Amino acid sequence: MTTLAPSILSADFAQLGQQISELEQAGTKVLHIDVMDGVFVPSISFGFPIIRSIRKKTEMFFDVHLMITDPERYVEEFARSGSDSITIHVEACDCVSDTLDKIRSLGVEAGISLNPGTPLSDIDPYLEQVDRVLVMTVNAGFGGQQYIEECTDKIIMLRREIDRRRLPVTLEIDGGVNKENVKHIMDAGADVLVSGSAVFNGNLTENMRYFLDVMK
Numbered sequence: 001m002t003t004l005a006p007s008i009l010s011a012d013f014a015q016l017g018q019q020i021s022e023l024e025q026a027g028t029k030v031l032h033i034d035v036m037d038g039v040f041v042p043s044i045s046f047g048f049p050i051i052r053s054i055r056k057k058t059e060m061f062f063d064v065h066l067m068i069t070d071p072e073r074y075v076e077e078f079a080r081s082g083s084d085s086i087t088i089h090v091e092a093c094d095c096v097s098d099t100l101d102k103i104r105s106l107g108v109e110a111g112i113s114l115n116p117g118t119p120l121s122d123i124d125p126y127l128e129q130v131d132r133v134l135v136m137t138v139n140a141g142f143g144g145q146q147y148i149e150e151c152t153d154k155i156i157m158l159r160r161e162i163d164r165r166r167l168p169v170t171l172e173i174d175g176g177v178n179k180e181n182v183k184h185i186m187d188a189g190a191d192v193l194v195s196g197s198a199v200f201n202g203n204l205t206e207n208m209r210y211f212l213d214v215m216k
């Protein structure tokens, strides 16, 4: 079974509480939360106050994706704000191993992410230290981009490696997942699929129904 993790980056922030209730009622278990700093990626999204506010509204699992430089500065506060999982980018951190340890010591799951241009060998040293790997299938920075097909091989290779080493690691895919390619990406071996625009554009509940039906 594959899990869908809607990304609130594509939400209507004037109606965020309402949309989160709608997602939960439609059967969402994992909420993907994209934090951008305008340095590691060109755009700025949101931070602690939003996470703290929505934490009061729902019990869903908060999968926090930090697209920020030197994330070690902030992991404590993200944990305190209600994150269940914190994922850092291998390209954005000079002390990946220590930061992953720190995240786990805070009682939160730890994840590592890599952009499409970054080889799998860059995250290999950390595979024993993480609960999830977030494979970016667009360049981190914006919602609504097109899935980069070259990344499919990366997913297949990582799936093989996780299975071969019997690692307790969730393989999560982020970027450009839509109704047309969802099956193809599931077949490559993903455990969790993030989707922003394809969930929020149009009718939220109908979109959720479509995805959850395919992923059964």
Ligand code: DX5
Pocket (backbone or CB within 6 Å): 007, 009, 010, 032, 034, 065, 138, 139, 140, 141, 142, 143, 144, 145, 174, 175, 176, 177, 194, 195, 196, 197, 198
């Ligand atoms: C991109 C973010 C993604 C994004 C996905 O930098 O990490 O989580 O919200 O949005 P879609 O599904 O629209 O590509």
Ligand code: ZN
Pocket (backbone or CB within 6 Å): 007, 032, 033, 034, 065, 174, 194
């Ligand atoms: Zn993301």
